[in-house]
Amino acid sequence: MQGPKYIPPIPMTPIQYFYLFFTTSLLNSIVTQTNNYARTFLQTQKNISPHSQVLKWKDITLTELKGFIACLLNMAIKRQPTISSYWSTSPSQNVPWFRNMFSRDRFQLILKFFHLVDNKNLAGPRQPGYDPCAKFQPLIDQANSLFHYVPHQQLSVDESLVGTTNHTQLMQYLPNKHHHRWGIRLWMLCDSVSKYCVSFFLYIGGAKNGENTSEKGYHIFMDNFFMSIPLAKELYKLQTFITGTIRRNRKWLPAAFGNKFQVGQTQYFCSGPILSVGYHEKNSQRFPVLLLSTHGQATEREYSRVCRGNQKTVKTPQIIQSYNKFMGGIDTSDMMLYSNIDERRTIKYWKKVCFNIFS
Structure with a gap:
């Protein structure tokens, strides 16, 4: 039977659907890695100013992480030119909800130290075995295991683009994309009837391919x-x-x-x-x-x-x-995504990919 594998019991609420994807194990892992990275940063950085906000860091809690993700998702709905604008008290820009969730400085600290993996286990950009996807690969693996959906027979595979101009070897130029032409390419498999994303992986050239998945009995449309x-x-x-x-x-x-x-x-x-x-x-x-x-x-x-x-x-x-x-499943999926995503620039390209997957 095509459609969702798991439907929360009635009465269904949005937070129940949120927990289908943001599992407790995923959230706890992000809390652990974010706190580890913050402690390592404070211990190893020698030139921190005595007045720096990073010295006010306190370990993030599970509740705070949920609030942080809620802020990211709401920033895509209530768009402002800068992060600080969300904490403005100007009558024309005042959005009390964000101030009730966090102080501006606390939100920016969590954004700065946000991490998914332990950097100690990763090779650097100039070291053998360097993987440009390593910092967000656990999130891709988690998402692909939790789409909870049985697709129709008709599937389509096509490219999507996480728009960014950050310096990374993952950068691709796709002149036919109207929303962005520079960015990080994702290969997506979508249900052609419902336009639901079934799985995806990141394109990094010929050095690495996606998993060899079996789609027996399905009819795949491709360009x-x-x-x-x-x-x-x-x-x-x-x-x-x-x-x-x-x-x-x-x-x-x-x-x-x-x-x-x-x-x-x-x-x-x-x-x-x-x-x-x-x-x-x-x-x-x-x-x-x-x-x-x-x-x-x-x-x-x-x-x-x-x-x-x-x-x-x-x-x-x-x-x-x-x-x-x-064939239009991915284009429709992109259209829905870009209407509900905050495309603010980030210094770290891997965070842009993470927040795109969140959305």
Whole structure:
């Protein structure tokens, strides 16, 4: 049965859903690591000014951590230009809720010392074995184990971007992203029907890949970054279907796909379980769109659209209509995320990733 695996008992409250993801073990771990980092900082830093706020540090409690996360989430809803603005007493900016949760200095201290792992166990940037994901990898692992969801058969995989300009080897440039073009890339797997994120992992280039997960019986939609004929064959052996666009320069495509297509022309080719289609929809397209599918049919469907003020009936391949219907899961997920996330700059790139995952 598709949908949530666990639903809190009636009456359901938002905090019950919060605890499905922010488990006691996760929260206690963050409390421990944050306090450890603060103590280590105070013991090892030699040039702390006698008037520095860090000297007022007191160990964070579990209750305070929950309040800190609540502040982060509410800062995305009630947006202000600076952190200090949330503690302003100006009549036009006054938000008493934040002052009732923390003093400004206490919140900024927790933000400064916030940590997920023990730095003593991590290799430095110039040391062998350095992992740029190490400081937030436990949170990714925790999130992927707690999505509590049985997806529909149709899934989509695509990229998402944690927008940042911080210096890190994880930095990627994605010119097709409208919200951000520079940032840290996540590969996301979403339910194409509900748009719910099922799992994700961080892209760090060819040095490391995501986990090899089995999606037996599912139908995955993907763009031309992933799609290839060997991948389609291999996944079909694992009883996983795929549909997606493919680049014209990929190997083993039908030679006829290199020919010129007339507007409205469709060509199908079948090789074993793989159905390939080329379709030239309109004059503005220089080349036809090419798709592969191991779960498609060489049929066309009619649909109506408005063209220059006139409604016309158009026939397009069933594979393309399925692709357009089920490929947008990640874009919708991003849209919901960016409307509820505080994208304030941070000095530490890994904190930006953490707070993005929180949201």
